Amino acid sequence: MSETPPSGHPPESEAPQIIAPAPKLSFLARLRNYFLAGIIVTAPIGLTIYLVVITIQAIDRNVRGLVPTGYEPERLIPYQLPFGIPGLGVLAALVILTLIGFLATNLLGRTLLRVSERLVARMPVIRGLYSALKQIFETVFSQSGQSFRQVALVPWPSSGSWTIAFVTNYVQGNEVSDHLGDDLVTVYVPTTPNPTGGYMVYYRRRDIKILSTSVDQAMKLIISCGVIVPPELAASITASKKAGGGNGNAQPGNGDGGFTP
Numbered sequence: 001m002s003e004t005p006p007s008g009h010p011p012e013s014e015a016p017q018i019i020a021p022a023p024k025l026s027f028l029a030r031l032r033n034y035f036l037a038g039i040i041v042t043a044p045i046g047l048t049i050y051l052v053v054i055t056i057q058a059i060d061r062n063v064r065g066l067v068p069t070g071y072e073p074e075r076l077i078p079y080q081l082p083f084g085i086p087g088l089g090v091l092a093a094l095v096i097l098t099l100i101g102f103l104a105t106n107l108l109g110r111t112l113l114r115v116s117e118r119l120v121a122r123m124p125v126i127r128g129l130y131s132a133l134k135q136i137f138e139t140v141f142s143q144s145g146q147s148f149r150q151v152a153l154v155p156w157p158s159s160g161s162w163t164i165a166f167v168t169n170y171v172q173g174n175e176v177s178d179h180l181g182d183d184l185v186t187v188y189v190p191t192t193p194n195p196t197g198g199y200m201v202y203y204r205r206r207d208i209k210i211l212s213t214s215v216d217q218a219m220k221l222i223i224s225c226g227v228i229v230p231p232e233l234a235a236s237i238t239a240s241k242k243a244g245g246g247n248g249n250a251q252p253g254n255g256d257g258g259f260t261p
Contacts, residue, residue, distance in 0.1 A: 167185050
């Protein structure tokens, strides 16, 4: 039988808990919260629309300069419009690029392309720039491969710290592998919030953790500076930690996504 404390008060476990009411915000504080909420709601869609509009306008300006005077689409319409038709430059660019691609894939187009490349190859500075840009675009837009093959956790900038990176290639049969071995992967470590800048680093396969998440999900985390963590990416990171035992030595085939050269 429980005894009542000498003071006559009930035990602490049975004492009613008093919840303090939320502090009342002032009028200026509420206005500030409304203003911040408005920014959070409108800024993403506003910036997206702004970037789309200026991109379309830039393409329109450059493509319209190639159209002879008097053949502008606005002049071909029976009724004079008080404004230009937006997006015609983008449509024209798509048609032109498609036609160029069609010509480049037939016999005549391939012959002209080879002749042009031979001329460029004789230019000392231009040939290096053209060769590098051509290789980059063929890698990025190739339908048979992916520029970023897999998402990985890599120790960066030092052991014990981890960051999101992308596996871009597997080092085999070249001078780098002759010096360091064949168990290397080429990894691109992007900077945040601008992933177009970053570092190319060589890692041994056993020293990185391959994630099963997609490149798009990883990009969201990088661009948001870690604020937005997609559920798929969080689950993939958790699974990778459990598979690797937390020691950073993820082995291929142990449930951490594996390697797919």
